[in-house]
Amino acid sequence: xxxxxxxxxxxxxxxxxxxxxxxxxxxxxxxxxxxxxxxxxxxxxxxxxxxxxxxxxxxxxxxxxxxxxxxxxxxxxxxxxxxxxxxxxxxxxxxxxxxxxxxxxxxxxxxxxxxxxxxxxxxxxxxxxxxxxxxxxxxxxxxxxxxxxxxxxxxxxxxxxxxxxxxxxxxxxxxxxxxxxxxxxxxxxxxxxxxxxxxxx
Amino acid sequence: xxxxxxxxxxxxxxxxxxxxxxxxxxxxxxxxxxxxxxxxxxxxxxxxxxxxxxxxxxxxxxxxxxxxxxxxxxxxxxxxxxxxxxxxxxxxxxxxxxxxxxxxxxxxxxxxxxxxxxxxxxxxxxxxxxxxxxxxxxxxxxxxxxxxxxxxxxxxxxxxxxxxxxxxxxxxxxxxxxxxxxxxxxxxxxxxxxxxxxxxx
DNA sequence: GTGATTCCAGACTATATAGTCTAGAATAAT
DNA sequence: ATTATTCTAGACTATATAGTCTGGAATCAC
Numbered sequence: 001x002x003x004x005x006x007x008x009x010x011x012x013x014x015x016x017x018x019x020x021x022x023x024x025x026x027x028x029x030x031x032x033x034x035x036x037x038x039x040x041x042x043x044x045x046x047x048x049x050x051x052x053x054x055x056x057x058x059x060x061x062x063x064x065x066x067x068x069x070x071x072x073x074x075x076x077x078x079x080x081x082x083x084x085x086x087x088x089x090x091x092x093x094x095x096x097x098x099x100x101x102x103x104x105x106x107x108x109x110x111x112x113x114x115x116x117x118x119x120x121x122x123x124x125x126x127x128x129x130x131x132x133x134x135x136x137x138x139x140x141x142x143x144x145x146x147x148x149x150x151x152x153x154x155x156x157x158x159x160x161x162x163x164x165x166x167x168x169x170x171x172x173x174x175x176x177x178x179x180x181x182x183x184x185x186x187x188x189x190x191x192x193x194x195x196x197x198x199x200x201x
Numbered sequence: 202x203x204x205x206x207x208x209x210x211x212x213x214x215x216x217x218x219x220x221x222x223x224x225x226x227x228x229x230x231x232x233x234x235x236x237x238x239x240x241x242x243x244x245x246x247x248x249x250x251x252x253x254x255x256x257x258x259x260x261x262x263x264x265x266x267x268x269x270x271x272x273x274x275x276x277x278x279x280x281x282x283x284x285x286x287x288x289x290x291x292x293x294x295x296x297x298x299x300x301x302x303x304x305x306x307x308x309x310x311x312x313x314x315x316x317x318x319x320x321x322x323x324x325x326x327x328x329x330x331x332x333x334x335x336x337x338x339x340x341x342x343x344x345x346x347x348x349x350x351x352x353x354x355x356x357x358x359x360x361x362x363x364x365x366x367x368x369x370x371x372x373x374x375x376x377x378x379x380x381x382x383x384x385x386x387x388x389x390x391x392x393x394x395x396x397x398x399x400x401x402x
Numbered sequence: 403g404t405g406a407t408t409c410c411a412g413a414c415t416a417t418a419t420a421g422t423c424t425a426g427a428a429t430a431a432t
Numbered sequence: 433a434t435t436a437t438t439c440t441a442g443a444c445t446a447t448a449t450a451g452t453c454t455g456g457a458a459t460c461a462c
Binding site for chain 2: 022023024026027100101102106107109110111113114120123124127152154155156158159161162163164165166167169170172173174179182183185186187189190
C-alpha cells in the first residue's frame with residue numbers, strides 16, 4: 001500500500017537531542033537539526049511536530065536515559081558512598097566536549113523564558129525524580145550505617161542535586177578536572193563525619 | 202554650547218541589567234530595554250553601543266555589585282562560618298521573584314553560544330575573583346581554627362562556588378526556602394567536622 | 403502498472419527584531 | 433538669536449529563521 005518510514009524515529013530523536021544538548025534550543029536551527037538528524041524538513045514536521053515539540057521529546061529522552069543510568073550506577077554499588085563517588089568523579093573525569101555541552105536539562109532551566117510553565121513543570125518533575133533516586137540510595141546508606149541516624153536523607157538528596165548542577169555549570173565554563181575533583185571530594189565528605197547535617201538546629 | 206545628557210547612564214545601565222537579569226539576553230528585546238531604561242533607541246545606541254555591548258556592561262556592573270557585596274558580608278563577620286551562613290541562608294530566604302531571576306552570570310553561562318569566548322572569558326575571570334574572595338575568608342577561618350589544618354581552603358572555595366550556583370539553579374526552578382535551607386545546612390557542615398575534605402587522598 | 407504513501411529539495415511566507423536613518427523639538431552656551 | 437548637541441518618535445532596512453507548500457522521485461502492496 002504505502003512506502004514505509006525509512007529512518008528510525010528513535011535514532012533521529014537521539015540525534016536531535018545531541019544537537020540541542022551541544023547548542024541549546026535557540027542555537028539549534030532547523031537547518032542544523034535537519035542535517036544532524038539526516039532527514040528533510042517535511043519528515044521532521046510530520047514525525048515530531050514543530051521545533052518545540054521536538055525539544056520536549058528530546059528532553060524526555062534525555063531524562064529517561066540519564067536517570068536510569070544514575071539509578072543503575074547507584075544500585076550497582078554495594079557501598080552508597082562508592083556510588084556517589086562514581087557519579088561525581090565520573091562527572092569530573094569527562095572530556096572537555098562533554099563538560100562543554102553540560103546538562104541538557106540544566107541548560108533548559110536557565111535558557112527558558114520564565115513564563116514558560118510547560119518546561120518549568122517538566123523540570124520540576126524531573127528534579128523530584130532525581131531526588132527520589134538519590135533518596136532511595138541514601139536511605140539504604142543510613143541502613144547500612146554509612147550515614148548516621150542524625151543525617152537527613154532528604155536534605156542530602158537535595159544537596160547532591162545541587163552539587164551536581166553546580167559542578168555542571170562549573171565544568172561548562174572551564175573543563176578543569178582537578179577543580180571538579182576537589183569539589184567532589186568535599187561533597188562526599190558528608191559520608192564520613194557521621195554528624196554532618198544535624199546539630200545546628 | 203550643547204545640550205547636556207539628561208539621563209544618568211549609570212541608572213540606565215542598572216535598569217538594563219535588571220531586565221537582562223529577569224529575562225535573559227535573548228528575551229530582553231530592544232523594545233523592552235528602551236522602555237525599562239526610559240530612553241529612546243538613539244540614546245541607547247549612542248551611549249552604550251549595540252545590544253551585546255550593553256549586555257557586557259550590564260554583566261560587569263552586576264559582577265562589581267554582587268562581588269563587593271559578598272566580600273563585605275564575609276569581612277563583616279568575625280566568624281567566617283557565620284559569614285557563609287549569612288550568604289547561603291540569605292540566598293535561601295530571598296523572595297520568589299528573586300529566586301526566579303536567579304543569577305545573571307550563571308544564566309549567561311548557560312545561555313551563551315559555546316563558541317562565544319568573550320562571554321566565556323569574562324565569566325572565567327569572574328569565577329576566579331569569587332574564588333579569591335572565598336579563599337581569603339577561608340584562609341582566615343583556618344587561622345581562626347574554624348577549619349582544621351587538614352582542610353584545603355582552595356577546594357572549599359570552589360565547593361562554595363559550586364554550591365551557590367547549584368542553589369541558584371534550584372531556586373530558579375522552584376522557590377522552596379525549606380529545601381534551600383536544608384542544602385545550605387549540609388554545605389555549612391564543612392565547618393564543623395574538622396576533618397572534612399582531607400583523608401581520602 | 404496503479405495507487406497510496408513517504409521521501410527529498412527547495413521555493414515561499416510570515417514574523418520578529420536588531421540596527422540605521424530622518425525629522426524635529428528641547429536645552430544650553432555664546 | 434545662533435549654534436551645537438541631545439533628546440524623542442518612528443519610519444525604514446536587513447536578516448535570520450520557523451513553518452508551509454509544491455513537485456517529483458522512490459518504495460511498497462496489489
